[in-house]
Amino acid sequence: MANVYWNKFHILPVLWFIVFLTMSESKSVSSSSNFCTKDDRCTEPFKDQSRYDHYRVYNVELATEQHVDLFKKLEQQSDSMSFMGHARDVGQKLTILVAAHKVADLADLLEYYQVKHRILTYNFQEKIDKNYASVLPIGTDLSKFDWHHYYHLETIYEWLQSLVEKYPGVVTLLDMGNSTQGFPIKGVKISHNPDNKAIFIESGIHAREWIAPATATFLINSLLTSTDKDIENLAKNYNWIIFPSVNPDGYKFTFEHDRMWRKNRQIFGTCRGVDLNRNYPDHWNSTGSSSDPCRYDFAGPAAGSEMETQRLMKFIADNVQKEQIKTYISLHSFSQMIMFPYGHTKEHVYNYEDLKEFGQSASNAIKELTGSNYISGNSFETIYPSSGGSMDWAYAVHKIPIAYTFELRGPPDSQDMFILPAEEILPTAREALTAIRAIVKGATAKVLSLILFYTMTESKTVNSSSAVSANEETIKDRSRYDNYRIYNVELATEQHVNLFQKLEEQSDSMIFIGHAREIGQKLSILVAAHKIADLADLLEYYQVKHRILTYNFQEKIDKNYASVLPIGTDLSKFDWHHYYHLETIYEWLQSLVEKYPGIVTLLDMGNSTQGFPIKGVKISHNPNNKAIFIESGIHAREWIAPATATFLINSLLTSTDEDIQNLAKNYNWIIFPSVNPDGYKFTFEHDRMWRKNRQIFGINRGVDLNRNYPDHWNSTGSSSDPSRYDFSGPTAGSELETQRLMKFIEDNVEKEQIKTYLSLHSYSQMIMFPYGYTKEHAYNYEDLRELGQLAANAIKALTGVHYTSGSKIETIYPSSGSSIDWVYAVHKIPIAYTFELRGPPDSQDMFILPAEQILPTAQEAFAAIRAIVEGAAAKGYYK
Secondary structure, three states, rough: OOOHHOOOOOOOOOOOOOOOOOOOOOOOOOOOOOOOOOOOOEEEEEOOOOOOOEEEEEEOOOOOHHHHHHHHHHHHHHHOOOEEEEOOOOOEEEEEEOHHHHHHHHHHHHHOOOOOOEEEEEEEHHHHHHHOOOOEEEOOOOOOOOOEEEEEEHHHHHHHHHHHOOOOOEEEEEEEEEEOOEEEEEEEEEEOOOOOOOEEEEEOOOOOHHHHHHHHHHHHHHHHHOHHHHHHHHHHHEEEEEEEEOHHHHHHHHOOOOOOOOOOOOOEEEEEEOHHOOOOOOOOOOOOOOOOOOOOOOOOOOOOOOOOHHHHHHHHHEHHHHHHEEEEEEEOOOOEEEOOOOOOOOOOOOOHHHHHHHHHHHOOOOOOHHHOOOOEEEEHHHHOOOOHHHHHHHHHHHHOOOOEEEEOOOOOOOOOOOOOOHHHHHHHHHHHHHHHHHHHHHHHHHHHOOOOOOOOOOOOOOOOOOOOOHHHHHHHOOOOOOOOOEEEOOOOOOOHHHHHHHHHOOOOOOEEEEEOOOOOOEEEEOHHHHHHHHHHHHHOOOOOOEEEOOOOHHHHHHHHEEEEEEEOOOHHHOOOEEEEEEHHHHHHHHHHHHHHHOEEEEEEEEEEOOOOOOEEEEEEEOOOEEEEEEEOOOOOOOOOHHHHHHHHHHHHHHOOOOOHHHHHOEEEEEEEEEOOHHHHHHHOOOOOOOOOOOOOOOOOOOOOOOHOOOOOOOOOEEEEEOOOOOOOOOOOOOOHHHHHHHHHHHHOOOOOOEEEEEEEEOOOOOOEEEEOOOOOOOOOHHHHHHHHHHHHHHHHHHHHOOOEEEEEEHHHOOOOHHHHHHHHHHOOOOEEEEEEEEOOOOOOOOOEEEEEEEHHHHHHHHHHHHHHHHHHHOOOOOO
């Protein structure tokens, strides 16, 4: 084996690494102005920096094949969950970073499928804030360059240049060439003898793994400054070629925009970036990678497609013989692993036993130094299957016999993941240097046939625990929207329309209010905090005119929740300055029956999917009156709709206004405040932005009940995908809530003489009539348009607020399977409207209407209903 590793190797002293460093005292932390923190929030205009407030890190145990399949599907469909590896085997433990708005969803799935799990981190942004605070600003005095802080690319490059000047004839500055975005890929060569064999080290191929470049600079510094004889021998007897960041575009992006960015910054339509460690031409894209540009492990459009990949490939091709490169090491994080080829197959490489032995020696050396546990093996067996990695390529194509990938601290179930605290830089880098020394030592031993003995006496340091504090265990599994933004974008070109159609299709981290359809359209989008930098980049690249309506959506939700009175509230205090739980609304309805006997009747359509009753009331002074039917809350998050429904009930019973009293006495009123009780309860307990019912479909929950009715079902403006917000259900009328309402109407449309059907929603300030699925006019289109305009005018006269009116397809967007289209078409109820209540189409609040707007909104709705009823009566619809 001698010639395999060190060709023409001359006898050297035994090579030892013992890391001695004299470090200055910890420097005070300087926070760079490049970063938004929770305290400063960067003021106006806010920086387009992704955030991870209340994002959680879960560690789940895949105990069954069902669990494996479940998490495979979750990873495939969701860009709101960042998987650390892929679900593969029963018994596997998997770490997942979960967006705040998906916490309730995942908690529900874990409970439903009985998945054993731990929550490692409850608020990932806290770790990021601390990480950013440990970065010294560009322009830092290079004499203070240390391993207690992280550094910008510019600072690292300045430091490398300073070494050339400080160690002339020993340090050479290297430049592979420019990256995709034009930044140089710089490194150094440390050489005391041009005839030495070379060890090549690259790091930072995955941008977010800051500990890798930090470790690379530590290695450089140690090889140049250590007074330990063994380290001096290493430096003098081998040439060292070290590149701290072979993905400079991505590394810069993690400092400026998204701390968790992994790939390079090449653009592919609506997505950015190739995973450079899946882009090398060795079994490219055969396993453990993706062909989807939006995925974190996208292998690229072709093998070796990326500029950064090409630069490194050319450097190795040009220098592997000239520099006699015999060792290739790639630094990564996290998981504490020392891995060798291959990643694409279980098949063993020709020198598997040697690489296994050297790797185990490296692990043992780390254990002896700090007590940290690293495992070693080939990539396929140790971490997960992968292909197109730099290490495999260097080994297979260029026959570099000693090839390793280091996954540095923390452990596989790390709370920190890639956000390793700065205080762990030094011990991590020492571990890496110790491991490299052990590997070199092992390869040397194969040449010299020497048995080398090694004793380390360094004091041990212990990794931070993966346990969570007891008080954290009680944190509620409620979705959050901290620093989620509302964008209002203008689609000025066909390219813009196509862009946002693709974005909606591929991302569950962006909640679209309506669909991208046509040039000139303005579209509101709620964007998850971790996607801010991505979207800002796209908006700039495609020159999309836009406004940011809200910078922190959770602030609105917190205020909304604060306006909710608790269950058990004294019903005499029931008002329209607060929002109420379903239980309180139902208690209030029951109290009306007792308070107005003979006038108010409690109605019950039957139970929902999760067994909650769908209750309403009938208000009647004369059984022969024609009836007006009002349903609300079909979309759970639209709290203003049930609040308005209860206001209508109260007004019909208590108003002293003669016109309203006449309305109450001359018509029967059937009003159901919440026809989606499961969803409504879920918005109070788990996710304020939940829209659908709570039926389960594999890894997904819910049907959009206002797309589930059997009238042109799923023909337009709805989805067949259970993960989408407008999923129309597996079949028309499939949902129990839909069936309950359909049966109620069928049983009562003639008996109760229902002539008007109103459905209350929010938001956009619109009064709409059939149809939603076609531009074809309803038979009484002109009447409905006239009555709708009368209603809009009545609101304008009352409060000055502008509502628009028209058919659904003309006014808001195409949709099918809705309740008003169904009652109009199937049951011939001639006066049918959907109200989209406050706020306006570009509302900063969206569905989270402040409680102080309940009363004026409900008053507007009543004024509009009165105008419609009086207008319809004048036209003879109630005869």
